[in-house]
Amino acid sequence: MLFLHKLLLHIKLYIYKPNTIKELEVVRINFIGKKGVISNLLKFLNKLSILKRSIFGIIVNESKQITQLLFTNRKSIIESLTLEERAKEEVDSSLPGRTITIGSLHPITDIISKSERFFLKLGFIAMSGIEIEDAFHNFEVLNIPKYHPSRTDHATFWLTKKLLLRTQASNMQSRLLTTQKIPIKVISSGRVYRNDYNKTHTPTFHQMEGFLVDKTISYSNLKTIVRDFIWFLFNNKINLRFRPSYFPFTILSTEVDLLSSTGTWIEVLGCGMIHPKILNNANISSNYAGLAFGIGIERLAMLYYNMNDIRLLYDNDLRFLKQC
Template structure:
């Protein structure tokens, strides 16, 4: 092959490579075309193997022709890559286009911790009946937590096995009843309050926690009877667990009420027929209640001959476990998102 034929062939290869590059639709295909022509074992390199057999002057001409061929292919390659990148960008901009006039996506709204949800529901029920919310400190003195509530000095609840005692003689309140004492000391009857909050006892298993939540209620006025207590709690049961919920009162004992009663509702899981949850009794215990003991009125300076009243208390965790079908109280305090996200 002489130098003229070599020049013609190099020109043909350049035109052929440029045409092929113009047809490719992917970067990978463009690289393959370039390598087929300009690689170490490419067509151009194979053609230039005749270079040693050419005359000295022809070698210079052949080198120039080879450089022109390579330059044309390189330019076509770079140009095609640029076009492919522009096309890809345009495609992505079209597919990922955002209409800034559309409203933003709202993050999922959670209703809060299940205990907080149930507590707020219970507070709303009693608020509908005219009860105000009263709050007090979680660190209390023996007077507010025990003495004013008619606990005798030898009552088991005063023992360190049941109560978290502090070094200075104070304690972590074991119920929210001290708030009732503070309310009666601070305000004159008539009174109608509930006191929600955290309380503490030395107890821990699948149904008990050393820290839990209570809502205790107090109503003080003239001519308050046990019938008023029964009517209030029966209405609460229907609002909390549904219309027609049966309620029964069982005699019990609490130091600060007399008479006292445990309040049960008909089992919401078996419709009072008996099941594992209610121990086949058909009833579920939900709260304690009673008429305020005159000794409590005497401790806070309220005339027990003029005024009567009733008190009740319930555990928020207990109600939440029944309403939500939860069998382990510890789930409320483990902060497991798999559990909390269900609510």
Template sequence: MLEKLAQLREDVLKKLNEIENLEEVNDLKVKILGKKGEFTAIMKEMANIAAEKRAEFGKTTNEIKKVLQDKFNETTVNLKEIAKQERLKNETIDITLPGRAANIGSLHPITKTVMEIKDIVSEMGFDIVDGPEVEYVKYNFDDLNIPKTHPSRELTDTFYIKDDVVLRTQTSGMQIRYMKDKVPPFRMISVGKVYRPDYDVSHTPMFHQVEGLMVGEDVSFANFKAVLENIVKKIFGKDRNVRFRPHFFPFTEPSAEMDVECGVCKGKGCRVCKGTGWLEILGSGMVNSKVLENAGIDAKKYQGFAFGLGLERITMLKYGIDDLRAFFENDERFLDQF
């Protein structure tokens, strides 16, 4: 049996010296050292050897196996090096070719809108603030005079983390935080991400919102209307039509929704504006006295107005985009347009 192994070793070493490609090396290795290989088959015959000779047989077979494994490894390394040198010899690089320019990104359209709005409200004296995206129910609903029976507090409309903690559905919670920390008169604006379980051409689970607040002794509905019209006209241009519609919000009274002429269809009606020619961009109104009192402000002395607008909706109107989901798909063909 040892003679079989010795002969197998000589045959394998001879073949390895003649092989010229890696595929043949791998095939031969499987044929000899694989689970069903010739070397393995001889090893299985050890059971037929006398017990006193098994130690010598085992030692010899291990030595032969190591010799074969080393030779296979050596041959593999040599053939890889030969292949590498051959590839380097045949491949050429034309160093006179011009270089490939790296792709340079640009600001996302939503980022551009955020920067523009911040510039506009800064010129108007608004303090720009931000707050936590994981918010207490107290600030997101309770102190804003939103009752527990309100549909917006349902599981289908809000992401709850715990019974008293949510992913904020609006940046309005910052109004409460700000009012509890400041003494009127003041004006503030909060920009950030908010979350609601919606997904279609005009809604996504995460979107951006701007929340504004102005409180003082002589703040009127006329002030509120003038400020909003000024912001919208600076964003869309003086020729873009706007309108206010009476509405109801628990945190403002009286309340109004503000619409802007659809930038996709120019007021003619399309799927984005649902055929109306208008898109609602913000909710607004005079701050409800209960909200002021919840924030520790004397509602008999002070009054104010608040508004909240969706940045994606503003950006869609500004750039004529008909599907809000395009903002989050990271398609370079879409982003290159801006």
């Protein structure tokens, strides 16, 4: 085994030649890497007798361990020398320090936060809802019949015959009206899912559902809340209009459009008075009335940040996000 002793001496000479970690790593791989010199010696085990094979294997492994230790020591020496050299370098203390850039909220998170701030000041309670919903609470309790086009595979992501990814945040309304005490004022924001994708629609988007049930609630209350919310968010610097519409779960159904910088009207929310049938199904007295609204967060973000393509919100392009 004299040649192994000579090999170790040979390795020692090569180990002390490199002056950088990178150069040392190349030498290490050549000697004790998977295809290195010492590793290749193990290929000769099959050619030896059983007695010599065990002795040879032990010596090769010990040689590999010694070599690894030599490399570790040499690496420590190179690192310490590098630190000493850096310490000797002159430092210009007059140079400005390195700035650390501060991150910012994602536009969607920012709009949700601003919106919640407004409604919490009005006494609303913020609650979160489930995203995997059953057909009963997503459709039927909200007065959406089985033949409604929104229940088809072309519009809804069905998981089973009864379970789906919720198409609206209104599923919280259908649950809370039967479990919470009246009067009630709730907002709930989160992801909803619809089978649609273009410049103004995405399969996954965010919606804020809000509803209020109490005595002496009227449509004028609804219009005032919605108008004040829009003016709060846009600092009274945007035009809005209320447009008659239809939703199965409300009466006096209305859509609210905002005027974009290009002069086009963009629908951002739908609202109305809660349908009496829904209140009756929740065993709520006819002395009470309710209002409800569903806000499209991405649509508001498009207008707030003057965007023309909703898909920019999901591209994760830092060049765009840094401008928001």
